Amino acid sequence: MLSKKQTEQRNEILECLYLHGALSRAELSRMLGITPATMTEITGYLINDGLIKECGEELNDSGVGRKKILLEVSPHYSYYMGIELSEHKLIICLTDNLGECLPSETVVKEFDQDFRLSEDNIKRSVEAFLVKHADYQIKAIGIAVPGHYDSKKQKIVSNNPFWAEFQISQILSSFTLPVYVKNNVKCMALTELYLNGGKRQRNFLFLSLKRGIFAAYVYNGQIYGDTNYLVGEVGHVVVNPDGEQCECGKAGCLQTYAGMKWLIKKARYAYESGRSSYLNLLVDDASEITLSHLLLAYNMGDEIIHKIVEQAIDYLTLQINNLSMIVDVEVVYIHGKLFEERSIAEKLQSKLEQAPRIVQQEHHIEHFVLHYNSNKGAIGACTLAIYNHFIFNHTGENQ
Structure with missing residues (x-):
């Protein structure tokens, strides 16, 4: 049985292995400031319990001498359920403790008159x-x-009136399992931090385009401003003071140009005004237009839809570049259904890479327009459960 101090060290060891991948006991001792003797004891406990395993050897820097035994988190040790709630659908998925998703087990339920x-x-x-x-x-x-x-208060705080009335507490109280709740974009950012399997960056932005636009900022391996609801609301940053009025009351917010709801709204205006050359071939009524129709019209060469999308890309580029001068980031990730059309993703990627640098510095900010994955929020919810339950042994919201 581990002591309270050893439990804290156990958590630090697991988090370090998630953040950095396979490491030797010596590397873990150096990085965490834990004595070699204590490290051997705690890692032995974790190996016996099956949470971590030895995964091979690595030569020291000189290439000679005693080899280091590497440790890594064991896959398939435990399983976690992730749920993403949106106004249109419910997505439920299942992953192991390393975030490996079982895609055949994913459930997607669209909300309609038959399933409210x-x-x-x-x-x-x-x-x-x-x-x-x-x-x-x-x-x-x-x-x-x-x-x-x-x-x-066990409440969802949102400018969407539906969520203000939604009683999530009823869901939390109905299960005996630990339940953890967080903003969907912050959940996706946790996945990039802990489970992306590549180069782990400690400072990055994760920008998501959905109904609105939100950015989670990870600084020194932690979500920055986690309890400040204004931090991350980049969709409500004004990019054109003479623009249309946003739901928040300001004019020219970023989301009025690049938010999915507003893109669809503009496509419907174009349809009703007769300015769209292809949308009328795809739907019989403006109310039927979805983002998928907008992307089809874009691919067909609809001139007005191209202008709407180009404007969205321009303002996104502007805001992402502005953010990069305000916060310390190494990487910016951008995710959204708009980028299901790869030519749009490539245009944004190109504009971000071509942006002028006002100062020369050693590290160059990388931008990744991610392939769209409709399950990313649900997988992020699994990461939230892994983070709290597997790594840090926290109790859930319903406990």
Whole structure:
């Protein structure tokens, strides 16, 4: 049995292995300031319990002498359920403790007249998923929500009136498993930090384009301003004071140019005014237009849709470059359904790379327009559960 101090060290060791990949005991001791004797004791405990494993040897820097035994987190040790809530659909997925998703087990439920977005329908869907996957002995549940989560009041804080009335507390209280709740974009950022499998960067922005636009900022391996609801609301940064009025009351917010809701709204205006040359071939009524129709019209060469998208790219580039001069970042990740059309993703990527540098510095900020993955929020919710339950042994929101 580990002492309280050893438990804290156990958590630090696991987090370090997630952040940096396979490491030797000596490297872990040096990075965490834990004595070699204590490191040997705690890693031995973790190996015996199956949480980590030895995964091979590495020569020291000189290439001679005693080889280092590397340690890594064991896959398939435990399983976690991730849920993303949105106004249009519910996505539930299952991953192991390293975030390996079981895609055949993912559930997507569209909300409509037959299946309404309600607390009871969500509870029933989650219960059915748990019953179906009982053999995996799921350890905890993560929930990625739009807007922000007030853990004291157990409420979703959002300018969308529906979520202000949504009783998420009913869902939290209905399960005996630990449940963790966080903003959906922050959940996605946790996945990039802990589970992306590549070069781990400690300072980065994760920008998501959905109904609105939100950015999670990870600084020194932690989500910055996690309790300040204004931090990350880049969709409400004014990029054109003479622009259209946003829902927030200001004029010319970024999301009025690049948010999915506003892109669709502009496409519908173009359809109704007769300015679109191809949308009328795709739908019979403006109300039927979705982002998929907008992307089809873009591919078909619709001139007005191209102008709408180009404007979105220009203002996104402007704002991302502005952010890079305000916060310390090494990488900026951009994710959204708009970039399902790769030519649009490539245009944004190109404009970001061509932006002039006002000062020369050793490190160059990298920009990645990610391939769109509709399950990314749900996988992020799994990461939230892994972070809290597997790495840090926190109790859940319902405990």
